[in-house]
Amino acid sequence: MITQNEASLPQASARPGAPVQDGTVDMLLTFADSLSTEERTALRSLMCVITQQVCPAGEFPSDPVQLARFRQALMVLGTIQRHPRMTSNGVIYRGRPAFLTDDFLTALQREANEEVRPRAIWQRGHMLGVSGTLADKLAMSPEMQTLIEQASGPINATGVASYLFYEVEGAGVSAHVDTEVFSINVSIMLRHEGIHRRSRLFIFNMDGMQREDIELVPGEMIVTFGDSIVHGRSPLAAGELVNIVTFGYQPANWVA
Numbered sequence: 001m002i003t004q005n006e007a008s009l010p011q012a013s014a015r016p017g018a019p020v021q022d023g024t025v026d027m028l029l030t031f032a033d034s035l036s037t038e039e040r041t042a043l044r045s046l047m048c049v050i051t052q053q054v055c056p057a058g059e060f061p062s063d064p065v066q067l068a069r070f071r072q073a074l075m076v077l078g079t080i081q082r083h084p085r086m087t088s089n090g091v092i093y094r095g096r097p098a099f100l101t102d103d104f105l106t107a108l109q110r111e112a113n114e115e116v117r118p119r120a121i122w123q124r125g126h127m128l129g130v131s132g133t134l135a136d137k138l139a140m141s142p143e144m145q146t147l148i149e150q151a152s153g154p155i156n157a158t159g160v161a162s163y164l165f166y167e168v169e170g171a172g173v174s175a176h177v178d179t180e181v182f183s184i185n186v187s188i189m190l191r192h193e194g195i196h197r198r199s200r201l202f203i204f205n206m207d208g209m210q211r212e213d214i215e216l217v218p219g220e221m222i223v224t225f226g227d228s229i230v231h232g233r234s235p236l237a238a239g240e241l242v243n244i245v246t247f248g249y250q251p252a253n254w255v256a
């Protein structure tokens, strides 16, 4: 179930052309079903590399051959994990959960700034701070588990919580697919500030026909099948600041 805030509907950037219809995807998925877990993981990694090579800046490839390969990889990545509740863009929840009160949001913002930011380390486009007293507790909370399971089905919490700080012009994350620690990725926007707030979460639909640019407002949470969608964060403008806390979950009884 997707809860959509009227004020922050995603903007879409469509790419002309027909969806993938050449049978390659079906062939690859049939092939994937014949593989061992390790072999399937290797195939998934290969698809990830292809998307990163042909879509380094989060834009559709202009070359028709690369575009076709990109769409094939998107479709394989969107399907190979066999999530029963997969959606066209991997989003399974978006909104402001009841447990995320104004006071709790303020407390998370304070934890981010005062406890975590001083020990955060630079990691490819942003500062990363793993763990935090409140974030760790929220990662394992029954309220969070219940909300996610309503959208995804049964899950196991990995207990991984990370604060991400984007603070300089050009900061962001290039197009990628999450690791299986973040098979189900939960992200809460804590702060988005600046005169020019242009950075967005972008997600390519698995049919490769559209890229959605999603603006989250502070307190808003989004849950995606992060291991199945090619996504990233577009670059910050000068003076812009984005702070997010993310959590990783996995489907219950799931053999990756």
Ligand SMILES: [Fe+2]
Binding pocket: 176, 177, 178, 226, 231
């Ligand atoms: Fe990600």
